Amino acid sequence: MVPEPIALDPDPVIDAYKRDVDRTLLRENLKLTPEQRLLKLQDVVRFLAELRDAGRRSRQ
């Protein structure tokens, strides 16, 4: 069971940052199941690791 959402006090700093959030990415993720979201994260993390390693090799 999902608990009821609770009220959060507004925070002007967070609200300012919220304007720059790319909501299209969030909307795409919300179409996925939790497991699909996790597997997508895994792909991103693997890709970033490959980039990091490629960068390191190119500097050697």
Next chain:
Amino acid sequence: MRPPTDFRALLSRLLSAEVEFILVGGVAANIHGSARATYDVDIVYRRSPENMSRLVDCLSPLQPYLRGAPSGLPFALDLDTLRRGLNFTLTTSAGDLDLLGEVTGAGSYDDLLPATETVTLFGATCRCATLEALIRMKRAAGRPKDIEALAELEALREERG
């Protein structure tokens, strides 16, 4: 260089060992729909003797070690270590794992339990902190580095309606 964290391997292992834990942090945020990359798994674990024993047995084959510590320290993640400590930032052969006995803004496993929901991951049921609980934890931590992540979580909350 260490390979990236294998989220599936770590979580499947914990789930199949029936460790009582709650997913928090970046992985929990991703499960709710966050688009921010994260590199470790953060869990709040129940500190009962039985559960800590399950946790130790489950993680031992992954050679857990203190993340960022010099090699060669006499560290072993055994029941005694777990009992004497509370929060551990570990590296394992399946990636980075943070074991949290308590977390700022949410307390212990039992404190956090009412603010969780269950999700199905890899054929098993996993307990995950609610989006609201994640927001409260990040707000309570009060770290400047979390502001962008917090803004995204709150935007996500609005998108979910």
